[in-house]
Amino acid sequence: MVTQRFRNTEDPGLDELYGDMADADLQPLWLQKGLLPRMPNGLSPHIWRWKTLRALAERSGDLVGIDRGGDRRVLALAHPDLRGEPFATHTLWGAIQYLNAGELAPAHRHSPAALRFVLEGTGVWTLVDGDPVLMEPGDLVLTPSYNWHEHHNPGNTPMIWFDGLDLPLVRNLDAVFFEEGPDEPTDYAQVRTSRSEHRFGMAGMQPVGHVRAVQHPASGRHSPLLTYRWAATDAALTSMLDAGAAGWAAARYVDPATGGDIMPTLRSEMHRVLAGHRTPTTRTVGGGLWVVHSGSGASVIGGVRFPWAAGDVFVVPSWAAVDHEATENADLFLLSDGPMVEAAGLGRTETLPEHQHVTGTVAG
Amino acid sequence: MVTQRFRNTEDPGLDELYGDMADADLQPLWLQKGLLPRMPNGLSPHIWRWKTLRALAERSGDLVGIDRGGDRRVLALAHPDLRGEPFATHTLWGAIQYLNAGELAPAHRHSPAALRFVLEGTGVWTLVDGDPVLMEPGDLVLTPSYNWHEHHNPGNTPMIWFDGLDLPLVRNLDAVFFEEGPDEPTDYAQVRTSRSEHRFGMAGMQPVGHVRAVQHPASGRHSPLLTYRWAATDAALTSMLDAGAAGWAAARYVDPATGGDIMPTLRSEMHRVLAGHRTPTTRTVGGGLWVVHSGSGASVIGGVRFPWAAGDVFVVPSWAAVDHEATENADLFLLSDGPMVEAAGLGRTETLPEHQHVTGTVAG
Amino acid sequence: MVTQRFRNTEDPGLDELYGDMADADLQPLWLQKGLLPRMPNGLSPHIWRWKTLRALAERSGDLVGIDRGGDRRVLALAHPDLRGEPFATHTLWGAIQYLNAGELAPAHRHSPAALRFVLEGTGVWTLVDGDPVLMEPGDLVLTPSYNWHEHHNPGNTPMIWFDGLDLPLVRNLDAVFFEEGPDEPTDYAQVRTSRSEHRFGMAGMQPVGHVRAVQHPASGRHSPLLTYRWAATDAALTSMLDAGAAGWAAARYVDPATGGDIMPTLRSEMHRVLAGHRTPTTRTVGGGLWVVHSGSGASVIGGVRFPWAAGDVFVVPSWAAVDHEATENADLFLLSDGPMVEAAGLGRTETLPEHQHVTGTVAG
Amino acid sequence: MVTQRFRNTEDPGLDELYGDMADADLQPLWLQKGLLPRMPNGLSPHIWRWKTLRALAERSGDLVGIDRGGDRRVLALAHPDLRGEPFATHTLWGAIQYLNAGELAPAHRHSPAALRFVLEGTGVWTLVDGDPVLMEPGDLVLTPSYNWHEHHNPGNTPMIWFDGLDLPLVRNLDAVFFEEGPDEPTDYAQVRTSRSEHRFGMAGMQPVGHVRAVQHPASGRHSPLLTYRWAATDAALTSMLDAGAAGWAAARYVDPATGGDIMPTLRSEMHRVLAGHRTPTTRTVGGGLWVVHSGSGASVIGGVRFPWAAGDVFVVPSWAAVDHEATENADLFLLSDGPMVEAAGLGRTETLPEHQHVTGTVAG
Known part of the structure; x- marks a missing residue:
């Protein structure tokens, strides 16, 4: 233009x-x-393959160190529609982070909010404003806006996780602030359970007199629970399926102090589809980034079939019709900008009366 | 007057x-x-003893059946300051309910909200708007405003529980509605886990697309989780104490969909005091009814010492100074009208700089 | 009992x-x-006549002074169903206040919230936490919870107004606090326009950076606009009728900073019925106290016809069917406990399909 | 990149x-x-001059008609930092619209929200979802998200107004929907007062039983008052200055039903600076577009002085220090993305301890 x-x-x-x-x-x-299309058309669906992501992350782990300034060994998903910008959608940053045994990704904080979804390995602690959070596969870990955070791998094996941030959205609001912390690792205990879990890890129970600790004058409301363990997520989905859901179920990660989304700008959900089942077709205003946690199957997005397996990451654009079908039992992690679309008064989800007609398939 | x-x-x-x-x-x-006292002075502290409550409940179980119209075998705590009204405080109904093996307390619903805290026995199901909730000691069970509810004891032993209602408050608002259900037991499964637990029993996880089912045009917002199991409450308190609380901890039961109180009019908390510890002295606007779940100790209320043991129930009046001291590790269940005091804009809690001077002791 | x-x-x-x-x-x-009636039945309708109220207020003005301790020359409406308590309903205090020329009703503050609706006379200033509010017929003046207030009549004629408070409700919550201010009149300007009107008197406009001044740690949220002038109320009703309402219209007084009720416990509305029109019949959970500002007509309450004229005050009990019919154009001021009924999750209003059958008439 | x-x-x-x-x-x-600057740096300040805007708008009025498809004769402010995109900031669309006597800008609706601030002329009606709103200089008119709107000039003179939209922000969310209405003018009365004003035009008064009419399933909450008249805005500022503000005052346009911003994505304010006064220097996260309604003076933005006069429009970027100084009494209309910055949890405003040092001046 x-x-x-x-x-x-x-x-x-x-x-x-x-x-x-x-x-x-x-x-x-x-x-x-x-300028004013009849409906959203800003982006194509796109998929990144775990095989490629993992291989390139490992090669980066061999060739590239972690220096102050770079701070993180992160491979950003760069959607080809976005003219070279390192963003997965207009609003979402997605990336693969790789931390070798013995490495430290040093402390910093910033106004964009981040979350980590663990893909492989164990034994890293993320220190969130002084609270040490152990990371294991399938765990979701929050590092909300303006919270100091660093990643520390005292173990013997590398770890790989997915990073999701609202960075493109916050850049669009011209509201990015960034600050470096100390270069040296902050001293902390290698504990199994973070303080946030001790205080907010039980369903329906809250500490009396809880007052939110504020990290920064501009720090918005976010979940006081900083990690959602895979065992609990798995149990929630199992329980929902036991309660009668027909072949698939979906759980939203929520702030236990409000029941709302985990952070003001980001929504996360885990969707389970049992082998042989296909979800209804829906479309939603706002973009989503899906990470395959386990299993295999395919999603039809805007009429095109995207087969996937564990570790793959794909974009479902705003208002694109989508459904998921599992070959093996599958768990799909979703990151979306739903809270901001709703804050703008523009949230809407429709379930279509029937499945999409498939017009093509992307190579697996 | x-x-x-x-x-x-x-x-x-x-x-x-x-x-x-x-x-x-x-x-x-x-x-x-x-008419306008300098501070609240409407009620004295008062205590009811488990030994008496249990004995009279059992005698009632022997002598009195459960008939339609009476509907429940309930002994209401009648505060002697309240001129013969069967109320524990100006706003709260407290009672002991006794259900023999094989009995049914038939279905009804009403605008006052109720909760049950199980004191003794097991094997009763409370059916809450069609969802069967098994009751075991230490469990909290909700039967919110306008929800149909009945109690069914298919087992071999009697059960006793504490009933808490907002009935005096709702009477004062002249907003009591009541409706009888069918006389016969509704047919239901004797399941271990209610549907509400299947859907809302995991910390920080919610079913995607949850829409509150509305039982009645005037039914207010309440927790979609209908029971809070003792094991979870115990774990929450243990975890809070592990996280560093000094000898005592308190957890509020909350609506997992909002983080707010379980029902619009009623607040519940569980307070744990370890043997040898005494809590700080506080005073709060609004009245509280305390049920000793386990352990022994004493509370000082307005300068007077009330020793207590498991099963005792006592009133802490509005704005009366109170602290709790445990001889054995103790768990104290609290029911209060806090949400309505706060809705009126009048909520306030103060921690006093030192413990109260004890001017007397009530016989144990 | x-x-x-x-x-x-x-x-x-x-x-x-x-x-x-x-x-x-x-x-x-x-x-x-x-204890659990099928529907609310706590109170009968009742009416007090202006002729009587005015005469007794005037006689009190002649015979009784205003002393510290009494503080106010106030005649409380004592509903005969309430066993001698000086309350108009279970939750509402209604009264007539009379202030002679030259008198001062000295400063005090209390947790119950109050409002004044001016019936006769002009020239009194109510000082609300230091903001002088001139009172004229038809004006509504707020003295919210914990706000210091005093009434000062520097003019030559007595004034009479209606006082509405949530005192019975706050007593039931055992949350009454009271404090005397100085005996002497606080010095203040006799200005036409209060500071609150200067800042919040324009529709849809608010001072940028407005932060609520807090008078007291337990002071709840209330409207920052302390008076609603008759001219504005009249214009609002005229405008609503111009917009197409058929013979009657009703405006709620709202907090301009939230759009909600003026105070956490009290709701006020002005209902206009044009001569020859009769409103639909409705019933609402929660009690109402109606003050006839002007005109004449009759209300049918629970099947009984209550004729009224300017200055009369009547009770419409919770859930009683009611409609209003005007002989002359009439304006009816309503005070209700609606916000607390709604906070309890129990709010409900129904419009009945047809007018009530009239079974009797109360003498006018 | x-x-x-x-x-x-x-x-x-x-x-x-x-x-x-x-x-x-x-x-x-x-x-x-x-990618992660220490603080926002995405945009420079920029100013467009009324003389230029008006002349080009008038030439467009002579040379270019209004056709279906184009729909509007609008000159978009295209910030030179935004690589040719027709946007004033990353999130805000600003434009000048010109409508000749006798012209119709035909009906359409779209998910981006819009407002109009009238600069010159009178006699146009904007029909907002069927409610005819007369436009006069200094008036603010809302056409919220998904509301049908068309502009109709039955008079004898052209009109010019400022258009503000959240279009860039909604594009970034990939949430733009657009729909054309009928080509022919909808028949409507040339009334002085819109229905929205009849119902919501009085401070502190609301129609009882108001239920928001919903135009569209995805239509967010917005003000039910569709126009804010200059006379009321002027009176509000005069009143605030009378109440003691020292040389300047600022009023926010608010939704009378909530006290919040007029629309979910857009904030508007009017700032008045009296001749000879200079406001304190502040900086705010989020970008602002300022329209000079009347008077003359200069703003210092990030150390650079921008003189201005009536009709000029300028950008104050996110977190740039800014103050305004008036030569003649001046009224400045502000449009900002504040509600979305706050929804993201990133809102922050600071007042600096002293005025900025001026390092340069942009030619007037």
Whole structure:
């Protein structure tokens, strides 16, 4: 989109007008195309394969150290529709982080909010504002806006996890703040259970007199529970299926102090589809990034079939029709910008009356 | 307080005025005493002993059946300050309910909200709007406003539980509605886990797309989790103490979908005091009813020491100073009208700088 | 309701049981009658006549001074169903206040919230936490919970207004606090417009950066606008009728900073009925106190017709069917406990399909 | 930002790694510069001059008609930092709209929310979901998300107004929906007062039983008052200044039903600075677009002085220090994305201890 394109009509008066507008940093609306599409069309679906992600992360682990300034060994998912920007969607950052045995990713904090979903390995502690959180496969770990965080691997094996952030969204709001912490590891205990779990890890029970600790004057409300363990997530889905769901169930990770989303800008859910089942087709305003935690199957997105297996990551664009079908029992982790779409008053989800007609399949 | 008392001053003009006022259903404010006390003074502390409660409940179980109309075998705590009304405080109903083996307390529903805290026995199911909830010692079970409920004892032993209701408060609002259900037991499965637990029993996880089922046009928001199991409550308190609390800890039962109180009018908490510890002294606007779940010790209320043991129930009046001291490790269940005091904008809790001076002790 | 009444059945075993219960401050639920009525039935409708109210207020003005301790020359509406308590309903205090020329009703504050609706006269200032509010007929003036307030009549004529408070409700919560201020009048300007009006008197406009001033640690949220002028109320109703309402319209007084009720416990509305029109019949959970501001007509309450004229005050009990019919254009001011009924989750209003059958008329 | 730039290091292994990453749609975080700045730096301040805006709008009015498809004669402010996109900031659309006598801008609706602030002329009606709103200078008119709207000029003179939308923000959320209405003008009355004003135009008064009419399943909450008249805005500011503000005052336009912002994504305020006064210097997270309604003066933004006069429009970027100084009494209309920054938990405003040092002046 460039201002100049509006010149060279066949009317000299108009040409002069459009030229003068361009000189004045103005653009005529009536010549804009695509500004107001009939429905969202900003992005294609896209998939990244675990085999590739893992291999490149491991090669990076061999070749690239973690230095102050870089701070993290992170491979960002760069959606090809986004003109070279290292973003997975217009609003979401997705990435693979790789931490070798013995390494430290040093402390920093920033206004964008982040979460980690553990893909492989164990034995890393993420220190969130002083609270040491052990990371194991299937765990979700929050490092909310403005919380100091560092990752520390005192073990013998590398770890790989998925990073999700609201960075593109916060950049669009021009609200990014960043601050480095100390270079040296903060001293902390290698405990199994974080303080946040001790206080908020039980369903329906809260410490009397809980007052939210504020890390920063601009720190918004976020969940006081900093990690959601795989065992609990698994049990919740099993329980929901026991209660009668037909072949699939979905649980949202929520702030136990409010019942709302875990952080003001990000929503996370885990969807379980049993082998042989296919979910109804839905479409939702707002974009989603799906990480296959386990199992195999395929999703149909906008009529195109995307087969997937554990570790794959794919984008479901805003308002694209989507359903998931499992070959083996499958668990799919979802990260979305739902809370902000709803804050804008624009949230909407529809279930379509029937499954999509499949017009093609992307190679697995 | 009677209208006539304002006659017979020594001034005939005033006498006539006050008489004419009384005839017109008016009262002069300036002769009222005690309408606006400097601070709450409406009630004394009071204690009921488990030994007595249990014995009278058992005798009632032998002598009195459960008939339609009576509906329940319930012994209401009648605070002696309340002029014969069967209420524990101005706003709270407390009672002991006794259900023999094989008995059914038939279905009804009402606008006052109720909860049950199980004291002795096991094997009763409370059916809450069709969801069968098994009751075991230490469990909290909700039967919120306008939810159909019945109690069914298919086992071999009697059960006893504490009933807490907002009935006096709802009467004061002149908002009591009541409806009988069918006389016959509703057919239901003797399942270990209610549907509400299947859906809301995991910390920080919620079914995606949860929509509150509404039982009645006037049914307010309440917790979708209908029971809080003792094992979870115990674990929460243990975990909070592990996290560093010094000798005592307190957990509030909350609506997992909002983080707020379990029902719009009632608050519940479990307070654990370890042997040899004494809590700080606090005072709170609003009245509380305490049920000793286990252990022994004493509470100082307004300077008077009330020793207690398991099963005892006592009133801590609004704004009375209170602290608890444990001889053996003790768990104290609290029922209060806190949500309504706060809705009125009048909530306040203070911690006093030191423990109260004890001026007397009530016989144990 | 007295504990003893449960003795003297024809069964000696039961007699002994009931006696032992009474000794133990317990009451058997199964002998209680009327605890759980099918629907609210706590109060009859009742009316007080302006002619009587005004005459007795004036006589009080002649015979009784305003002393510290009494603080106010107030005639409380004492509903005959309430056993001598000086309350208009279970939750609402209604009264007539009379202030002679030159008098001061000295400063105090209390946890119960109050409002004034001006009936006759002009020239009194109510000082609300230091903000001088001029009072004129038809104005509503708020003195919210814990706000210091005093009334000062520097003019030449007496004034009469209606006082509405949540005192019975706050007493039931055992949450009454009271504090005297200085005996002497606080010095203040006799200004036409209070500071609160300067800041919040314009529809849809708020001061940027408004932070609520807190008078007291337990002071709940209330409207920052302390007076609602008759001219604005009249204009709002006129405008609503112009917009197409058929013969009647009703406006709620709201907190301009939230759109909610003016105070946490009290709701106020002004209902206008044009001559010859009759409103639909409705019933609402929660009690209402109606003050006739102007005009004449009659209300049918629970099938009984209550004719009224300006200055009359009447009670519409909880869930009683009610409609209003105007002979002359009439404005009816309503005070209710609606916010607390709704906080308890029990709010409900129904419009009945047709007008009530009138079974009697109360003498006018 | 392009993926390829990471090749050609001096290490062939790294070159190969970065090449393989690019092929796999991945980017190494550690080579990114500027992704996480220490504080917002996404935009420069910028100003558009009324003289230019007006002249180009008028020329457009002479040369360009309003056709279906174009729908509006609108000149979009295209910030030169935004690479040719027709947006004033990352989140805000600002534009000048010009409607000749007798013209119709036909009906459409869209998910982005819009407002109009009238700059010149009178006699246009904007029909908002069927409610005809007359437009006059200084009026603010809302056409919230998904509300049908069309502009109709039955008068004899052209009109010019400022259009503000959240379009860039909604595009970033990939949530734009658009729908055309009928080509022909909807028949409507040329009334002075819209229905929304009849119902919500009085401070502190609301229709009893107001239920929000919903235009669309995805329509968020917005103000039920669709226009804020200049006379009321002017009176509010005058009143605030009378109440003691020292040389400047600011009023926020609010939803009278909630006290919150007028629409979920957009905030509007009017700031008045009296001649000879300079406001304190503040900085705020989130971007602002300022329209000079009247008067003259200058704003210092990030140390640079921008003189302005009536009709000028300027951008104050996120977190840039800003203060305003008036030569003549001045009224400045502000449009910002504050509600969304706050929804993201990132809202923050600071007042700096002293005025900025001025390092330069932009030509007036």
